[in-house]
Amino acid sequence: MNPRKAGWGVLWRVLAQARPYWLHMTGLFLLGLLSIPLALLTPLPLKIVIDNVIGSKPLPALLRNVVPGSAQHSASSLLIIAAAMTIAVALLVQTQGLLNWLLQTYAGEGMVHDFRLRLFDHVQRLSLTYHDAKGTADSTFRIQYDAPALQYIAITGLIPLLTSLATLAGMILVTARLDWELALVALGISPVLFLLTRTFGARLHARWTDVKMLESSANSLVQEVLSSVRVVKAFGREQREQARFTHHSIGRMRELIRVSFLQGGFDLATGMTLATGTAITLYVGVLHVQNGRLSLGDLVLVLAYVAQLYQPLQALSKKLTDIQASLISAERAFAVLDQSPDVAERPNARALKRANGDVAFDNVSFSYNPNHPVLTGVSLKIPSGARIGIQGKTGTGKSTLMSLLVRFFDVTSGQILLDGVDIRDYKLADLRDQFAIVQQDSVLFSTTIAENIGYGVEESTPEKIVEAAKLANAHDFIASLPQGYETQVGERGMSLSGGERQRIALARAFLKDAPLLILDEPTSAVDTRTEAAIIEALERLMQGRTTFMIAHRLSTLESCDMRLEIADGQVRTAPTLLQTGGAA
Numbered sequence: 001m002n003p004r005k006a007g008w009g010v011l012w013r014v015l016a017q018a019r020p021y022w023l024h025m026t027g028l029f030l031l032g033l034l035s036i037p038l039a040l041l042t043p044l045p046l047k048i049v050i051d052n053v054i055g056s057k058p059l060p061a062l063l064r065n066v067v068p069g070s071a072q073h074s075a076s077s078l079l080i081i082a083a084a085m086t087i088a089v090a091l092l093v094q095t096q097g098l099l100n101w102l103l104q105t106y107a108g109e110g111m112v113h114d115f116r117l118r119l120f121d122h123v124q125r126l127s128l129t130y131h132d133a134k135g136t137a138d139s140t141f142r143i144q145y146d147a148p149a150l151q152y153i154a155i156t157g158l159i160p161l162l163t164s165l166a167t168l169a170g171m172i173l174v175t176a177r178l179d180w181e182l183a184l185v186a187l188g189i190s191p192v193l194f195l196l197t198r199t200f201g202a203r204l205h206a207r208w209t210d211v212k213m214l215e216s217s218a219n220s221l222v223q224e225v226l227s228s229v230r231v232v233k234a235f236g237r238e239q240r241e242q243a244r245f246t247h248h249s250i251g252r253m254r255e256l257i258r259v260s261f262l263q264g265g266f267d268l269a270t271g272m273t274l275a276t277g278t279a280i281t282l283y284v285g286v287l288h289v290q291n292g293r294l295s296l297g298d299l300v301l302v303l304a305y306v307a308q309l310y311q312p313l314q315a316l317s318k319k320l321t322d323i324q325a326s327l328i329s330a331e332r333a334f335a336v337l338d339q340s341p342d343v344a345e346r347p348n349a350r351a352l353k354r355a356n357g358d359v360a361f362d363n364v365s366f367s368y369n370p371n372h373p374v375l376t377g378v379s380l381k382i383p384s385g386a387r388i389g390i391q392g393k394t395g396t397g398k399s400t401l402m403s404l405l406v407r408f409f410d411v412t413s414g415q416i417l418l419d420g421v422d423i424r425d426y427k428l429a430d431l432r433d434q435f436a437i438v439q440q441d442s443v444l445f446s447t448t449i450a451e452n453i454g455y456g457v458e459e460s461t462p463e464k465i466v467e468a469a470k471l472a473n474a475h476d477f478i479a480s481l482p483q484g485y486e487t488q489v490g491e492r493g494m495s496l497s498g499g500e501r502q503r504i505a506l507a508r509a510f511l512k513d514a515p516l517l518i519l520d521e522p523t524s525a526v527d528t529r530t531e532a533a534i535i536e537a538l539e540r541l542m543q544g545r546t547t548f549m550i551a552h553r554l555s556t557l558e559s560c561d562m563r564l565e566i567a568d569g570q571v572r573t574a575p576t577l578l579q580t581g582g583a584a
Helices: 003-017 019-033 035-041 044-054 075-125 128-134 136-146 149-178 180-187 190-227 229-234 238-290 296-337 398-405 428-432 449-456 462-471 475-479 498-512 528-542
Strands: 359-369 372-382 387-392 413-418 435-438 516-520 546-550 562-567 570-573
Touching: 003 019, 003 075, 003 149, 003 296, 019 035, 019 075, 019 149, 035 075, 035 149, 044 075, 044 296, 075 136, 075 149, 075 296, 128 136, 136 190, 136 296, 149 180, 149 296, 180 238, 180 296, 190 229, 190 238, 190 296, 229 238, 238 296, 359 398, 372 398, 372 562, 372 570, 387 398, 398 516, 398 546, 435 498, 449 462, 449 498, 462 475, 462 498, 462 528, 498 528, 516 528
Parallel strands: 387 546, 387 562, 435 516, 516 546
Antiparallel strands: 359 372, 359 413, 562 570
């Protein structure tokens, strides 16, 4: 895609996202416009000193109307007035800068906050396929480090561009009234600046694209290694991971150096162009003073205005190149919002308070890749309250079958019914609220034990949390901890043992009290003694619930009413363990 067209598209999306802050942006623009009269007033005291204090020229007409008559002919009075004007203008400039900074901070941070919330909400709703393909680090980088580009474009990029344009127009007008030939000479460098901006802007856009990709890659590596630090240490691969990170970091550094060379080259070319324009203006201006067309004070004033005329020209050129990095970041952030969830809620989805638990798979097929089906023609009827054991080799589709039931993915063909209704007809949140899931590797959050147990319930009392922990055989070990239920479990619960994490996950399932239960290898990673405590708790948990239990050990499935075997994409009931229900 043409970088320039892509840039305009991103810019319009940034403006649309910033719409709630248009009033603040308007305030920033108006504050920026104040810099025009302040810029015009700044060199005026110097002109008064040269022409009216040191020289003997009369005051300009504008000043004669405000300066008392007695002071107009007193050099000392005019010197005091010039000094007072210098202080007053400086005070106004600083006040304008303070107000501008406060409004910039409020609007910019609010804008980024809203954008991050939108990105985070959308990323959570994206399918597991997207997360498996992109990885969590990439999404994290875009939310944390790409989202602030919105502020850089709208607040510190676009507003200064507009105010620079207005300042440029004001300076051209004032300079032309003093000496239109000098104004034309000063503006003669504009086509050169435009050409430089166009040339360097396109090249910087491409370079910044590479930099952002390398930054995201390096961030992904850091997150991957730190989240798997136990494995890294166990295999003694610290040096290997250090080498990988060094490779990514050097690649990023090289690209940034290339960007710096480009940006430095642009700044050098711009600076020399402006210096050339200033030199020519000075040469022509001195000739005009010698010819009597300008006074020395007017020349000083014109040169000051030309210097300030070049400031917005330089700002325009520099902003248009500096903004390239922010445009790339914004483009990456918006790319996340352009991703559509694979699992979408239907427009008129049905509410579901509490399901009975009757489940049916009707000729269900599923594949992650069209050429490699995972499940084919699965048909099952499972009555409410039945216990279903699922076995099969690793990778045969056991967890996939359960993921389809919870709608982590949608079936490729066929349908899954819950209480006789296609699960795609239910509201997604209501459907998933019918399930409690206990996984092989129980995931805990970096908070207290109490908050982890109550995670699946909006409002849970301490009494209910303790009751759930007792049912899960977790209360005794929790109570023995120094801070009890307020103990922080650490990242992913790593301050607890595997059995302790699993019992907290069971307590979470007890508290949720869902009508359907999915147990994915709940005892595979614990010792025999802990397994016995967990199985005892599982027996209580499964009472009255439609339960799906995935396990490799047949002993774990002995209490099941039906056992399913999955192989080669087919699901069949084990002939000797079928007691209730059956295959359709």
